[in-house]
Amino acid sequence: MPENQLLESENSPLSSSRPTTIPELIETFDALGDWEAQCDYLIDLGYDVPEFPNSARIQANKVHGCQSNVWLTTRTRPGNPPKIEIQAESDSMIVQGLIAVLLIAYSGKSAQEILQTDIQQIFARLGLNRQLSSARRNGLAGMVQRIRSIAEQSAAEHS
Amino acid sequence: MLDPSVIRAQFPIFDEPLPNGQPLIFLDSAASAQKPQAVIDKERECYERYYANAYRGDYQFGVHVDEELEATRAKVRDFIGAPQSEEIIFTAGTTMSINLVADAWGRKFLKAGDEILLTQMEHHANLVPWQQVAHATGASLKYIPLTSDWQLDLDRLDEVLTERTRLVALTGMSNVLGTIPPIREIAVEAHKRGALVLVDGAQSVPHLATNVSDLDIDFLAFSAHKLYGPSGVGVLWGRRQLLEAIDPFLCGGHMISEVFWDHSTWAAIPAKFEAGTLPIAQAIALGAAVDFVTGIGMPAIGAHDADITAYAHERLATVPGLRIFGPEPARKGPIISFAIEGIHPQDLANLVDRKGVAVRHGHHCTMPLHSLFGVPATTRASGGVYTTRGDIDILVEAIEFARQKLRRA
Numbered sequence: 018m019p020e021n022q023l024l025e026s027e028n029s030p031l032s033s034s035r036p037t038t039i040p041e042l043i044e045t046f047d048a049l050g051d052w053e054a055q056c057d058y059l060i061d062l063g064y065d066v067p068e069f070p071n072s073a074r075i076q077a078n079k080v081h082g083c084q085s086n087v088w089l090t091t092r093t094r095p096g097n098p099p100k101i102e103i104q105a106e107s108d109s110m111i112v113q114g115l116i117a118v119l120l121i122a123y124s125g126k127s128a129q130e131i132l133q134t135d136i137q138q139i140f141a142r143l144g145l146n147r148q149l150s151s152a153r154r155n156g157l158a159g160m161v162q163r164i165r166s167i168a169e170q171s172a173a174e175h176s
Numbered sequence: 177m178l179d180p181s182v183i184r185a186q187f188p189i190f191d192e193p194l195p196n197g198q199p200l201i202f203l204d205s206a207a208s209a210q211k212p213q214a215v216i217d218k219e220r221e222c223y224e225r226y227y228a229n230a231y232r233g234d235y236q237f238g239v240h241v242d243e244e245l246e247a248t249r250a251k252v253r254d255f256i257g258a259p260q261s262e263e264i265i266f267t268a269g270t271t272m273s274i275n276l277v278a279d280a281w282g283r284k285f286l287k288a289g290d291e292i293l294l295t296q297m298e299h300h301a302n303l304v305p306w307q308q309v310a311h312a313t314g315a316s317l318k319y320i321p322l323t324s325d326w327q328l329d330l331d332r333l334d335e336v337l338t339e340r341t342r343l344v345a346l347t348g349m350s351n352v353l354g355t356i357p358p359i360r361e362i363a364v365e366a367h368k369r370g371a372l373v374l375v376d377g378a379q380s381v382p383h384l385a386t387n388v389s390d391l392d393i394d395f396l397a398f399s400a401h402k403l404y405g406p407s408g409v410g411v412l413w414g415r416r417q418l419l420e421a422i423d424p425f426l427c428g429g430h431m432i433s434e435v436f437w438d439h440s441t442w443a444a445i446p447a448k449f450e451a452g453t454l455p456i457a458q459a460i461a462l463g464a465a466v467d468f469v470t471g472i473g474m475p476a477i478g479a480h481d482a483d484i485t486a487y488a489h490e491r492l493a494t495v496p497g498l499r500i501f502g503p504e505p506a507r508k509g510p511i512i513s514f515a516i517e518g519i520h521p522q523d524l525a526n527l528v529d530r531k532g533v534a535v536r537h538g539h540h541c542t543m544p545l546h547s548l549f550g551v552p553a554t555t556r557a558s559g560g561v562y563t564t565r566g567d568i569d570i571l572v573e574a575i576e577f578a579r580q581k582l583r584r585a
Contacts, residue, residue, distance in 0.1 A: 053530060060581060084538060084553065085520050109520035110582050153522075 035065055039122055039139055052148045059114025066117050069106030080159045084152050085109035087116075089160060091167050098127040101171060103164060115157055118143070123164055128172035136161050177483065178476045184562040186212040186468075198532030201567045201574075206351055206379060206511050206558030207536050209404045211465075218464035219406055222457040230456050231430055231447070241456060248463030249446070255466045256396060257387030258413050265419070265449045266459045269410035270378040271301040273397030274345070276412055276425040276449060277374055278305035282343075284422055288314030291340045293371070295320040295328055295357065296548065297350040300541040302376040306345060320346070320362075322548065326353045326503050333365060341371040348380025352540050352556065353501060354485070354508030356384065363392045372418070378402055382560070383481055383509045385474035388413055404561070405465030406458035412449070419445045426451040469561075477561060481510040484559045484568060488512050491572045497584075498575075501549055510559035513540070516575070518584050521555040527578035533571050 036042040049055045073090045080087040089105040103124040105116045122139055123131050140146050140157070149157065184190050189210045193199050202210060222244065228237035230245055249264045258264060267273045282305075286292070292306050296319045310317050318336040323329045337344065344366045349356050363373045377386060377398035388396050395418070399410040424431050424442055428451035433441040442448045469477065486505040489512065492498055497517035502508050516524065521537035528535060536556045539546045546552060557571055579585040 056526075057581060060583075064583070084522050086552070107520075109523050111523050111526060112520075 035062060035117075036121060042118065042121055043139075043142055046143050052144065055144070056111065056114075056148070059117070060110050061114075062117035063107075063110050063113030063115075066106070066113055066120065067104065069104055073104065080105075080156075080163050084156060085112050087112060087156065087160060089163050091164070093171060094125075098129065099171070099175060100125050100127055101131060101168060105160065112153070112156060115145070115153075116160070118145075119160060119164065128168040128175065131164060131168035132172065177479045178472050178561060180480065180562055180564045183472065184564070186214070187562055188213055188216070190562065194532050196530065196532070198530070201531070201533040201570045203557040203559065203563065203567060203571060204534045204536050205382075205560035205563070206402070206556065208401045208407065209382065209560050210562065211406070212404055212468050214468055215405055215461050215464045219457045219461035222460045227457065230454055241460070244460040244463070245454070245456070248459055248466070251463045251466040252411055252413075255386075255470060256381070256411075256413055257389045259389065260416060262445050263413055263416050263419060265412040265414070265446045266454050267397075267410045267412050267449075268408060268455070269399040269401070270376060270397045271410075273395075273410055273412035274302055274374070274376060275305045277395050277397075277414070277422075278309045280422040280425040280449075281372075281418065282306070282309035282315075283312060286310075286313040286315040286342060289340060290315040290342045291318050291338065292316070293318045293320065293336055293341045293344040293346075293366075295346045296322045297326075297353055297355060297542065297545050298345070298347055299351050299376065299378070300543070301378075302345055302347060302374075303544070315342070322355075326350075326501060327355055327507065328357045328362075330358070330361070333362070337365055337369060337371070339369055341366065341369055343372045343374060345374040345376065347376045347378075348386065349383060349509045349511070350502075350545075351379050351511065352513045352542050352545055352554070353503065354511035354513075355503055356380065356507065356509060359391045359393065367392065379509060379511065382469065383477060385478070394418060400458065400462040400465055403462075403465050404468055405462045406455070408455040409458040409462055411462075416445065419449070424448055424451065428452045472561060480561065480563075481559065482506070484563050484565065485510045485512070487565050488557065488559070488568045488571075491568050492575075495572065495575055495579075501554060510563065511556065512558070513554040513556040515549070515551045515554050516579070516584070519579065519582055521553045523582060524555050524575065524578050527581050528571065528574035531570060531574035531577060533574045535571070 036045055046055050049058055069088055074088055078088045078090045080089050085107045087107045091101050091103050094100040094102055103120055107113045122134055122136060187210050190200055226237045226240040228241050230241050249261045252264045253261045292315055306317055320336055321329045321332055346357055359375055366373045372394040374395035375393050377396050381398040382403045394415050396413040401407040431443050431448050431451040433443050489505045498514050500512060500514045525535055525537035538553050540556055
């Protein structure tokens, strides 16, 4: 998969048949009903996350607080306001599925939009708070924190 | 050999299915074992019939509690072949027992240049306390290396066990590899050089007959909760003259002889090391746990462990890409840690749970050991007296299910 795949898919951070917005994802989760089906679906979503560039696998891009290895980096697409594209990867497929959720929630948004997103409410609505172990929740919180601090930095630079 | 299905009937946890409807396949006994009815009943009996604080009340319940605790102390003494009941100290568990020795013995007797010898497979509980005491005293840590088949490399013992070694602290059974070191052989070598020997018996005491006199060791630490007993209580055994030579670890009620405005004197052992209120009902029920395992018999437990360990190795060998970290089954306890190529242990633990299989994932409190594996985390299946071959079959089926879900099949 080409490294710049994210930039090419303007509308969806995942492949075309997948939800592109959080309301769509919530609708799919509700239709699936139980956690086992939702977890399987997360794994499927994880497989559609664009490949993480090898060159970005550096210590600075590692997210701490995760039991699995998580890499996360961003790049900014010029515009007014500029949009932040997120690239991330985990060696855990369930975490990879959670990355897919984060991409739907955050990727391609402006710093302001990212900072205004109530991600905890989204996780709660998807039932993730209830289903994930505390270790996984901590790992997820680590990724959210990384994305938000990048957005804060970007907002400061462009204000 | 014991019949695990008969044993299993004594554990009420197996009576009901899991919330998802699956029967419980509990393969995490190395983390904490399930409890037989006799242990649950004993703890309950204490609360319902005669509960009071221990070693304080000169009333009927106080006396009854004291008698029950002393009965447990005597059972533990006999169970581990200790010479005297007073040498049995009730602690919060293995971790506290080791911290007690590291702090009370280590800070008093270790000095710069001294060496503490550990092994490369120690649990953090038998590693970090020694790092701390080494930092505080100027002593240094050495490690007995492992061979390529995950046993202690005794050919290299002389490189690390020297005249400077003051203490050898080692596990009786690795909580990750299942490796069983030759404790007596090492103790003899240690004593030749004037070093003491502490055994972390958290994993070994529930599985191997342990006799501190025959093993010729100086301290033994273990927990009740891995021995089918309650959580929150454990044991430190130490030779009387050592326990008498060291200062208290925790200070407070019950551990004193006399308290003056400016100083205090200490009670005799074991009280000297039992400050504050003990986990009373839990310590009493530890006696029932000792009765439970001695009732089955350690030889029968050993034969059962050997059977399920060999069966687990044989069945897991059929899983593509699966690698076991540990010696061959004949040389280990029923602890099987493994990695499957392309599958994260956390995902595996999560997916096999759907089939009712409880296994541990992670570094199992052995980060330095995992650095030797070349993988950051493993999955660990561990057995107990209730573990059946059928449990292993379901584990293998559940792994296959997880491989399919993760598109690795």
